[in-house]
Amino acid sequence: MFKRYFIPALVVVAVAIPAHAQRGQNPKSNLPAKSTPAFLALFKPTAEKAGKSTVRVLVDGKDAAFGAVVSDDGYILTKASEVHTGRVSVKTGDGRDFDAKVTSTSETFDLAVLKVDGTGLVPVEWSASSMAPVGNWVAIPGAGGDPVAVGVVSVASRTLPPPYGAPRIPTEKSGFLGVVLDLEAAEAKIDRVSEGSAAEKAGIKPKDVIVSVDGQEIVNQESLINTLLGYRAGDKVTILLEREGKRMELTATLGKRPADLIPPKGKGGSRGDFQNRMGSDLSDRRTGIPTFLQTDAVVKPTDCGGPIVDLDGHVIGLTIARAGRTESHVIPSERVKALLPILLAAKPDASPSERVDAARGALAKAEADKLPSDVVGEARRLLQAAIADEKWWKEHPLEQGPAPREFERGPAPRTVEK
Amino acid sequence: MRFCRPLALLGALLWAGLAAADPAAKSIPEPPAAVSKAAPESIDDLKAFQEQTRAVLDKVIPATVCLRVGQASGSGVIVSKDGLILTAGHVSGEPGKKIKVVLHDGKTVEGETLGFGPAIDSGMVKITGGGEWPYVEVGAAKDLKPGQWVIATGHPGGYKKGRSPVVRVGRVGLRSDTVVQTDCTLVGGDSGGPLFDMTGKVVGIHSRIGMPIVANIHVPSDTYKETWDDLVKGEIVGVSPYFGVTQDDMAKDCKLAAVTPRSPAADAGLKAGDVITKFAGKDVASYDDMVKVLQAQKPLAQVPVEVLRGDEVKELKVKIGWRRK
Numbered sequence: 233m234f235k236r237y238f239i240p241a242l243v244v245v246a247v248a249i250p251a252h253a254q255r256g257q258n259p260k261s262n263l264p265a266k267s268t269p270a271f272l273a274l275f276k277p278t279a280e281k282a283g284k285s286t287v288r289v290l291v292d293g294k295d296a297a298f299g300a301v302v303s304d305d306g307y308i309l310t311k312a313s314e315v316h317t318g319r320v321s322v323k324t325g326d327g328r329d330f331d332a333k334v335t336s337t338s339e340t341f342d343l344a345v346l347k348v349d350g351t352g353l354v355p356v357e358w359s360a361s362s363m364a365p366v367g368n369w370v371a372i373p374g375a376g377g378d379p380v381a382v383g384v385v386s387v388a389s390r391t392l393p394p395p396y397g398a399p400r401i402p403t404e405k406s407g408f409l410g411v412v413l414d415l416e417a418a419e420a421k422i423d424r425v426s427e428g429s430a431a432e433k434a435g436i437k438p439k440d441v442i443v444s445v446d447g448q449e450i451v452n453q454e455s456l457i458n459t460l461l462g463y464r465a466g467d468k469v470t471i472l473l474e475r476e477g478k479r480m481e482l483t484a485t486l487g488k489r490p491a492d493l494i495p496p497k498g499k500g501g502s503r504g505d506f507q508n509r510m511g512s513d514l515s516d517r518r519t520g521i522p523t524f525l526q527t528d529a530v531v532k533p534t535d536c537g538g539p540i541v542d543l544d545g546h547v548i549g550l551t552i553a554r555a556g557r558t559e560s561h562v563i564p565s566e567r568v569k570a571l572l573p574i575l576l577a578a579k580p581d582a583s584p585s586e587r588v589d590a591a592r593g594a595l596a597k598a599e600a601d602k603l604p605s606d607v608v609g610e611a612r613r614l615l616q617a618a619i620a621d622e623k624w625w626k627e628h629p630l631e632q633g634p635a636p637r638e639f640e641r642g643p644a645p646r647t648v649e650k
Numbered sequence: 651m652r653f654c655r656p657l658a659l660l661g662a663l664l665w666a667g668l669a670a671a672d673p674a675a676k677s678i679p680e681p682p683a684a685v686s687k688a689a690p691e692s693i694d695d696l697k698a699f700q701e702q703t704r705a706v707l708d709k710v711i712p713a714t715v716c717l718r719v720g721q722a723s724g725s726g727v728i729v730s731k732d733g734l735i736l737t738a739g740h741v742s743g744e745p746g747k748k749i750k751v752v753l754h755d756g757k758t759v760e761g762e763t764l765g766f767g768p769a770i771d772s773g774m775v776k777i778t779g780g781g782e783w784p785y786v787e788v789g790a791a792k793d794l795k796p797g798q799w800v801i802a803t804g805h806p807g808g809y810k811k812g813r814s815p816v817v818r819v820g821r822v823g824l825r826s827d828t829v830v831q832t833d834c835t836l837v838g839g840d841s842g843g844p845l846f847d848m849t850g851k852v853v854g855i856h857s858r859i860g861m862p863i864v865a866n867i868h869v870p871s872d873t874y875k876e877t878w879d880d881l882v883k884g885e886i887v888g889v890s891p892y893f894g895v896t897q898d899d900m901a902k903d904c905k906l907a908a909v910t911p912r913s914p915a916a917d918a919g920l921k922a923g924d925v926i927t928k929f930a931g932k933d934v935a936s937y938d939d940m941v942k943v944l945q946a947q948k949p950l951a952q953v954p955v956e957v958l959r960g961d962e963v964k965e966l967k968v969k970i971g972w973r974r975k
Contacts, residue, residue, distance in 0.1 A: 262862045264833035265797075265821040270689065277693055366711075366817055367703040369696050384703065386817045415721050416750075418811065452811060507838045508807075511863030528818040528835060530863060543696055557863070558806045558818060558835040 266382050267530055275371040275379040278545045283325055283377025285356040285547075286538040289332070289346065291318040298375065298538025299346060300550055301353045302572060306330075308353075309568070309575075311537035311552060312337045312344035313398075313517035322348050325376025335580040338571060340396045340610050341563060342517050342552055345575045356539050359546035361389050361525060361564030370527050370562075372540050372551055381560075383529025389549075389564040391523040391606060393451035399519050400461035402494050407463035407486030411436060413453045420456035434471065434484035443479065444472040465489065508556035515553040522606035524552065524561040531560045570607045574598060574614060584622040591615040678705050681848040685799060699799070706801055706850040707817060712784035716752035716809035717741055717761070717775060717842060723808035725815075725843030726751070726775060727852055728785040733777030734882070736788070736874055737842030738857050739766040742773030745884035745950065751777055752809045765881035767888040769974045770828055771857045771869050773842065774881040786844070789851025791830055791870030798822045802834035802866075804843025804856055815843075823864060827872070830854040833864040886949040892971035893944050895920065897937040903927075904937045918955060918968035927963075928956035944970070 265271060289297040289310045299310035299322060308322060312334075320332045330348035337344045364370055364385050371382040400406075410429020414421040420442040425431045442450050446469050450456045463469060465488045472481050508514065515533040525548075527540070533554050539547040540562050549562040578590035595611040603611075625631065681702050684695035713728040717737055724741030728734070735751065742749065742763040751761040759777050766773040777783060794800075800822055803815040820834035832845065836856050845854035845868045854868030877887040894913020898905040904926040909915045926940050927933065930953035934940040947953060949972035957964050 262864055264835075264864055265689075266819075266833070274690060274692070274696065365704065366814070367707045367819075368700045384700070384817060384819045387813055390812050392812070507859065510837075510859060510861050511835070511865070526816065528820075530835070543693055543700065556806070557837045557859075558816060558840070 264530060266528075272371075272379045272382060275369070275382050275543075276377065278541055278543050279371045279373035279379045280377040281545045282356065282539040282541045282547050283373035283375065284354045286325065286373050286375050286377075288323040288375040289315060289537060290321045290323065291315055293319075293321070295534045296320075297534060297536055298372075298551070300356045300537070300539045300547075300568075302345075302355050302576075304351065304353050304355055306348040306350045306353060307335075307576060308332070308346040308348065309537075309550065309572070310344050310346055311515075311517075312339065312342045313515070314534070314537060315344055315346070320346060322346060323375060324350075324353070325374075333580060336575045336578065336614075338575060338610055338614070339398070340606070340613065341521060341567070341571060342398075343550075343563070343568075343571065343575065347580050356547050358565035358569050359542075359548055361548040361562075361566060363544070363546045364542040364548045369543050370529065370540050370548065371543075372529060372531055372535060372538065374535070375538075380535045381529040381531040383527040383560070385525060386528045386559060387526040389523060389525040389566075391604070392521075393449075393455045394522070394606075394609075395448060395455060395458050395462065395520075396522045396606065396609075397520045398517055400458055402461060402489055404489065404491075404494060405464045406461055406489045406494075407465050407467050407469075408489040408493075409436075409460055409484060409486060413456070414439075415453075417441075418452060420450050420453050430484045430487040434482045436471070436473065436482065436484070437475065439475070441474045442471060443474055445469050460486070508558075510557055512554065512557060514556065518553040518555040518561070521552055521561055521563060522609075523564065523567045523604070525549065525564055526555075526559045526561060528558060529560050530554075536560075567604070567607065570598075570603050571610065574607070574611045578618075584618070584625045588615070588618045588622050591618040678702075678709055678850040685848045702848055703801060703817075703819060706846060706848065707803075709784075709850050710786050710801070710803060710844065710846055711815050711817075712754050713786045714754055714803040714805075714815035714844060716805040716839075718750040718752065718809070719743065719747065719763075723805065723839050724841040725804035725839065725856065727803075727842075727844035727855070728777070728783045729788050729852065730785050731782050733761075733781065733783045733785075734764075735761065735775040735777065736844070736852065736855055736871075737773045737775055738855055738869060739768050739771040739773040740857075741842040742766050742775050745886070749775055751775070752805075754815055756809075756811060763884075765877070765883060765885045765887060767873065767877060767881075768886065768972070769888045770873050772855065772873050772877065772881070772887070774874070776882075786846070787851045788871050788875060789847055789849070789853045790875075791825065791853045791872050792827075794822050794825045794830060794847070794853055796822055796824060799848055800832055800834060800853065801846045801848070802832070802836065802840075802843065802856065803846070804836070804840035806837045806840045808839040820866075825870070827870065829857075830868040830870050831864075832866050832868065834866055835863060836866040886972050888975060889949055889972040890975050891944055891947045891949050892973040893968070894971065901925070902936065904934050904940045914968050914971040918966045919964075920955070920957065920966060920968075921959065924957040924959050924964075926955060926957050928954070930954065 285301045287299045289299045297311045297314040299308040322330045322332045332346040332348045335347045371379045374380045410426035410431045412424040414423040422440045536551045549564040553561045555561045574594040577594040578587045598608045598611040682698040684698040715726045717724045717726045726735040726737035747763045749761045761777045764774040802818040818834040823831040840856045843856045844852045858867045894910035894915040895906045896908040898907040929943045947970045951970045955966045
């Protein structure tokens with residue numbers, strides 16, 4: 233249906249690197265200058281303070297992420313997708329170990345709140361992300377303060393067009409509209425309509441520009457693709473489009489995706505992705521963060537989730553993903569600070585209905601404070617999730633223990649233990 | 651010409667904007683001592699370093715562009731007021747093609763591919779339609795020392811709306827006459843983007859990567875300087891002219907034993923058994939004669955070839971091809 237958005241024009245070759253840089257011979261010489269121990273040590277004075285607020289997050293005893301302490305009574309922010317399964321624990325820089333519970337999750341921003349039974353933890357002091365403009369050095373402190381990765385700010389904070397969240401991967405069940413987009417156009421402009429497709433039956437024509445799908449604004453081609461991948465074959469969608477300067481609304485019943493347009497399970501093997509995987513491990517969840525800034529620090533996926541500082545030790549944000557060969561992503565402090573009250577609204581032991589009330593209050597406050605739309609959107613989504621949770625509990629009165637986390641609540645209910 | 655008016659207006663606005671803050675007029679300070687240290691030694695050194703980086707970026711970001719040929723996307727850097735762009739050979743490809751130039755702020759202007767060097771992977775593009783553009787100076791890659799700090803910009807993954815050219819900082823590992831290797835990480839879409847020294851001069855053009863994170867290869871800027879005039883003229887540099895025929899060893903004249911399929915000779919309609927009598931206007935009595943004349947031709951030049959096929963004299967036109975030296 234859709235042509236690739238672009239074909240990056242960079243040739244990969246087997247480069248003849250002389251002996252001192254050959255792979256496997258001396259792993260240290262394969263380190264970028266910025267990752268050598270001596271260079272990292274240079275940043276110690278600047279990373280020390282934030283390092284006291286950085287903890288190691290483990291899943292089943294293995295390093296999973298870093299965490300940023302956000303309160304002295306044991307709330308910690310971390311990268312949600314790294315703590316989805318298994319027993320979560322936390323190790324502080326001063327060597328204390330705690331069991332941790334996930335108390336709330338922002339799936340969109342890939343943030344999870346952990347709670348540990350501890351006192352005397354040192355919360356992060358967040359600073360404006362603009363303190364580190366493009367070109368400035370940034371450092372990622374480990375638990376306790378030793379820097380684990382450094383780099384420069386590559387791109388300032390920006391907000392992507394919706395939809396947000398984890399990438400949607402085409403499957404046999406995905407709905408299919410059947411259009412080819414005009415790659416020369418910035419907006420979602422139709423180049424061709426496939427014969428017999430849902431688009432043709434709905435009356436979509438070449439040169440139409442799709443403006444929204446079921447009320448979801450479509451700002452560019454990627455946003456159309458991601459939005460449509462949220463539907464299944466057979467779903468009806470209302471498409472608002474612009475034709476010769478006039479707006480009109482059409483209804484399409486999405487068809488089945490042709491088998492040759494479904495990527496094989498597991499890896500999506502586009503060339504861009506292959507190149508991005510060259511030379512470093514990437515985070516599993518690395519796209520769909522609504523607002524982020526970029527750095528060229530080569531950070532391990534298991535070293536994401538904690539604070540990142542500038543040369544004055546200001547915490548400018550939270551490292552959220554190793555996103556590609558050239559980029560690591562950071563949620564700027566401003567967004568973290570705006571999200572915290574929403575994520576901390578409900579007490580960990582709150583009942584489902586108390587959670588709904590808390591989420592409703594957090595949304596009202598976010599709207600009243602005129603917070604950015606990606607934050608308000610997440611507050612709204614969390615309220616919907618809390619309402620769905622409450623409903624689930626009403627339908628499963630025999631359930632014991634904590635509420636199932638959102639991602640666990642599949643179509644099939646959990647087995648009831650008796 | 652219904653676009654004339656708005657374009658003229660735009661041109662005037664652009665010019666006014668440039669006059670007010672001409673990035674080319676901006677001067678980058680001499681790098682502080684900290685920048686030339688093998689490794690910065692303190693936070694103060696790092697601060698001096700980042701200040702210099704920002705001064706360089708102020709000037710070089712506006713000159714960093716994305717180049718689009720059909721669906722393919724690469725990068726480039728403007729190096730003259732009238733819009734000459736250096737890029738990688740595999741981004742611009744053959745001369746005379748239309749290309750879209752996406753400026754650092756997302757504005758798109760038309761361009762045309764000029765010459766390229768397929769062996770070393772150099773390429774040149776020109777913004778067409780006039781105007782003045784923010785540009786950077788071209789420096790000397792041969793002066794780069796291993797360990798020297800450099801800055802890379804470009805459009806990894808292709809141009810992304812709302813994202814300014816992406817900055818990376820790293821060090822030179824190796825340098826030769828044909829490649830510069832750094833640990834400034836590159837990925838698809840960066841191709842053709844510029845590598846700068848700490849004074850903001852272009853010292854390399856991103857070309858290719860290897861598996862290790864430090865294997866990022868740039869075309870040395872010197873090759874562009876050495877072949878500048880030929881590139882501007884739209885010539886293919888650093889290659890041999892190519893025809894695609896095999897000699898009939900038994901013949902004394904220029905009789906062909908075979909014609910390579912899909913070669914310039916085959917495209918021109920030459921066949922095995924043909925005897926070449928004239929090549930590019932010159933009489934040829936033997937195969938060696940023909941080769942001599944061929945070596946003097948420029949790749950992509952259209953030349954006449956006269957052949958004897960049986961009793962028939964045929965006048966054919968051949969577009970000279972090229973191959974790596």
